[in-house]
Amino acid sequence: MRWKFPALLPFLLICVFCGKKLPVSMITATSMESGLPFDILEGKKWRPEKGANFVKLHVYPDEAFLLSKIEIESCGESFTDPITAYINFDEYNQDLAPKGSSAIVEFPSPKNARSVTFNFHKNANLCVDKVSFYDEKGNKMKWKGPKIVEASVKASETAKPVLSYDVMNLFDSRYEYAWASDKKGAGVVLDFEFKEKQKIKSLKIWNGYQRSDSHCQTNGRLKTATLTGDDGSTNKIEVQDVMGPQTISLSKPFEGKKLRLTVDSIYGGKTYKGLIISELRFSDGEEWILPNPIEQVRKIAKENAIQFAAANITNVLNWSYVGGEYSGEIPVGASVAEETKATNSNPPPAENENAGEEVSQLYLESSNWTLRLRSDGSMFLEGNTTDTGWGNRMAKSFFALGNYEIKEATPEGLKLRIFGLVRQKTSREQEQEEYFGGDCNGCGRDCNMGNSDPDDTEKIFQETIRIRKFGDKIYVQNENPDKVFHFKLLELGQE
Numbered sequence: 001m002r003w004k005f006p007a008l009l010p011f012l013l014i015c016v017f018c019g020k021k022l023p024v025s026m027i028t029a030t031s032m033e034s035g036l037p038f039d040i041l042e043g044k045k046w047r048p049e050k051g052a053n054f055v056k057l058h059v060y061p062d063e064a065f066l067l068s069k070i071e072i073e074s075c076g077e078s079f080t081d082p083i084t085a086y087i088n089f090d091e092y093n094q095d096l097a098p099k100g101s102s103a104i105v106e107f108p109s110p111k112n113a114r115s116v117t118f119n120f121h122k123n124a125n126l127c128v129d130k131v132s133f134y135d136e137k138g139n140k141m142k143w144k145g146p147k148i149v150e151a152s153v154k155a156s157e158t159a160k161p162v163l164s165y166d167v168m169n170l171f172d173s174r175y176e177y178a179w180a181s182d183k184k185g186a187g188v189v190l191d192f193e194f195k196e197k198q199k200i201k202s203l204k205i206w207n208g209y210q211r212s213d214s215h216c217q218t219n220g221r222l223k224t225a226t227l228t229g230d231d232g233s234t235n236k237i238e239v240q241d242v243m244g245p246q247t248i249s250l251s252k253p254f255e256g257k258k259l260r261l262t263v264d265s266i267y268g269g270k271t272y273k274g275l276i277i278s279e280l281r282f283s284d285g286e287e288w289i290l291p292n293p294i295e296q297v298r299k300i301a302k303e304n305a306i307q308f309a310a311a312n313i314t315n316v317l318n319w320s321y322v323g324g325e326y327s328g329e330i331p332v333g334a335s336v337a338e339e340t341k342a343t344n345s346n347p348p349p350a351e352n353e354n355a356g357e358e359v360s361q362l363y364l365e366s367s368n369w370t371l372r373l374r375s376d377g378s379m380f381l382e383g384n385t386t387d388t389g390w391g392n393r394m395a396k397s398f399f400a401l402g403n404y405e406i407k408e409a410t411p412e413g414l415k416l417r418i419f420g421l422v423r424q425k426t427s428r429e430q431e432q433e434e435y436f437g438g439d440c441n442g443c444g445r446d447c448n449m450g451n452s453d454p455d456d457t458e459k460i461f462q463e464t465i466r467i468r469k470f471g472d473k474i475y476v477q478n479e480n481p482d483k484v485f486h487f488k489l490l491e492l493g494q495e
Contacts, residue, residue, distance in 0.1 A: 021144035025281050025288045026060035028173035030374045031318055032297050041145040045075045046128045052318035054372055055126060057118045066110040069134035074101040076127030086117040110136040146281065146288035150195040153291060157181045157188050159274055161405045163303060163377060168296035170280040175210045176378060176403060181274035185220055185266035192259045199284045200254040204247050206279035207239050212421055214460050216243060220275035224264040231256040241267045301375035307409040313469045317375045319494055321474055324367035326491035330468055330475045362387030362394060369490055371476060379404045379418055385486045396486050399423045413468035422461045422484060
């Protein structure tokens with residue numbers, strides 16, 4: 001009967017891999033209501049907040065894979081707007097055409113996917129029943145998500161604003177949110193307390209502030225630490241100063257409920273004294289373990305909604321607003337109008353003195369902007385402007401992704417600090433060269449691939465804006481015109 005074994009061997013080898021599930025330890029969304037979007041991997045229905053528009057869903061598999069087709073099925077209303085799929089941030093994008101309660105896209109050739117992000121655009125009241133990926137052979141792929149566990153985490157020190165740097169941000173699958181200490185490095189302590197006993201053999205760490213290379217270098221990163229458990233175990237770990245995830249095995253596995261991480265040393269940042277860790281996962285050797293961050297995610301959304309309501313700004317979060325430069329006065333109280341008028345008539349000097357003089361000699365021909373503020377604290381701002389005069393024609397484009405911090409919330413409006421990354425291009429040609437990146441905040445950008453892009457013009461920015469609402473319009477006032485963004489006052493309406 002020996003001759004039968006070789007004949008069966010190919011079949012047996014295929015069966016070894018036919019049930020393989022690719023691990024995915026990071027999935028997140030800009031709005032969450034029913035629970036974490038990992039539910040989609042387990043065949044559960046998932047919903048963002050009611051009425052949320054332009055919701056984004058990010059999927060970061062642990063391994064790259066070849067992707068030939070995507071299918072999304074709704075468990076609620078039919079899709080009425082196309083859904084855009086972004087592969088590897090801005091490397092490739094294509095729309096999924098809606099067909100009733102499903103949306104499908106087939107790629108001309110399989111894409112090597114390291115991350116996949118969906119923007120649901122104007123599809124409101126979402127309920128996602130299933131997201132299916134197909135490999136290069138047309139087979140539906142199987143995924144393995146982390147084990148979600150209940151745990152509390154405390155940090156001995158947290159930077160401000162706390163909502164942006166809370167320690168539970170270690171588990172929210174978002175590069176743009178992270179845990180940050182205030183000013184200390186060595187001696188900072190993180191205490192993890194699991195509701196049920198856990199066995200941990202290794203850690204996966206996204207070291208530093210992985211929003212971008214620049215953010216990572218500006219802030220401190222973890223170098224060495226000591227892990228002590230209530231089981232009596234002690235482990236010394238050393239973390240590499242690299243972008244992307246790294247797995248660190250423990251010399252002695254931990255098995256218990258309480259685990260303490262004490263920072264022993266850090267890689268110093270160029271600007272800030274503290275340290276930042278973007279994401280953290282634990283492993284029992286079989287699957288990743290993820291402390292449930294849903295309460296922190298909901299807390300952020302609730303707090304932001306309360307502040308917007310206090311400023312009489314409703315139906316703005318989780319929506320898209322479009323418009324351009326406004327030359328009149330905001331139609332609100334006289335005191336606010338006078339303040340705006342004074343600001344517009346005496347703008348602060350530009351960052352580049354000569355550039356400021358050049359802009360002042362030109363006439364603003366066109367101004368088109370899009371602003372999206374989401375309940376999770378993220379923001380997207382894109383603008384295209386054209387100035388003419390003195391024989392010149394100057395076109396500028398701006399593409400900014402980041403977060404916002406509410407500095408003031410009064411009945412007259414909001415004062416926000418917006419911060420993150422901005423790409424800016426200026427052209428004197430008749431046709432403006434626009435950068436198309438799309439609203440893809442946190443889309444698995446390739447800053448963790450180790451290759452620097454000489455044409456990358458991304459810069460860290462922070463700016464202050466004021467927002468007021470009147471009727472169905474919002475008015476966005478730039479406190480420092482032309483320092484970063486080329487506008488003074490925008491009038492925007494719902495897209």
